[in-house]
Amino acid sequence: MPINYPAVMSLREENRAFAWDERDTMLYALGVGMGSDPMDEAELRFVYERGLRVVPTFATVAAWGAGISAEQIGLDRRRTLHGEEHTRFHRPMPPSASIVADSRVVSVIDKGADKGAVVERQTTLFDAVDREPIATITRTAFARGDGGFGGPAVESALAPMRPSRAPDIMVELSTRPDLALLYRLSGDRNPLHADPGVARAAGFERPILHGLCTYGLACRAVLRAFCDYDPSALAGIGARFSAPVVPGDTIRFDLWRDGDDVFFEGRVEARDSVVMKNGHAKLS
Structure with a gap:
């Protein structure tokens, strides 16, 4: 089913509830390699409950399953790639929390029938008690089989350029x-x-x-x-x-x-x- 633009821009998912605890944050930290040297006390703080710190990118899995699905947008999931990820932290991720997640479609760019589409979706995590934002995740998909639907062809903003010198x-x-x-x-x-x-x-x-x-x-x-x-x-x-x-x-x-x-x-x-x-x- 082709992308129905601009109807997809009105898709919303709001107030979806999630929760995590210290076990979840430690498991994620282990899953990105923290603690691989158990004598490294700096990384131990992310996998040991005493003074536990949270890897900021835990935000990307804290509400796993939230968001507007590829099927809702009309994408061929078999030909859709996860292209980019951007996360903004409004405050440090807590070791345990109850949250609600609000999700929407940010943009759908039509690159043409032979080039596909670029889809940006965004999910913001809010503390369930004070409703203050914790993190905002923007996920970009390259949908290789879904171009030519008649949507806007505006290019995404250019990424910031790194310095031309050797790495610091x-x-x-x-x-x-x-x-x-x-x-x-x-x-x-x-x-x-x-x-x-x-x-x-x-x-x-x-x-x-x-x-x-x-x-x-x-x-x-x-x-x-x-x-x-x-x-x-x-x-x-x-x-x-x-x-x-x-x-x-x-x-x-x-x-x-x-x-x-x-x-x-x-x-x-x-x-x-x-x-x-x-x-x-x-x-x-």
């Missing part, structure tokens, strides 16, 4: 061969990340890592490089997923700082593959 710092993070199996327990049970047969049918030699797990690894790199592992120092983070990561890969994050702006890129050197582009974080 490089952070290498290794991933466990079973990391996708651990990460999926935080919400995304797509069998592409667990079932070898499903992965082969999709054209991969083995299950690949979730893009949002790589996103969490990028958040770890920024926290380590410029925040002294203090979640309150991070006001936002975003990036484009450019190539798959295989569990067991080591990702090298190149990072640049320019005032309160941090730019980053992720690369798996063993395959000479850039896996994350246009990375940008804002320090508070």
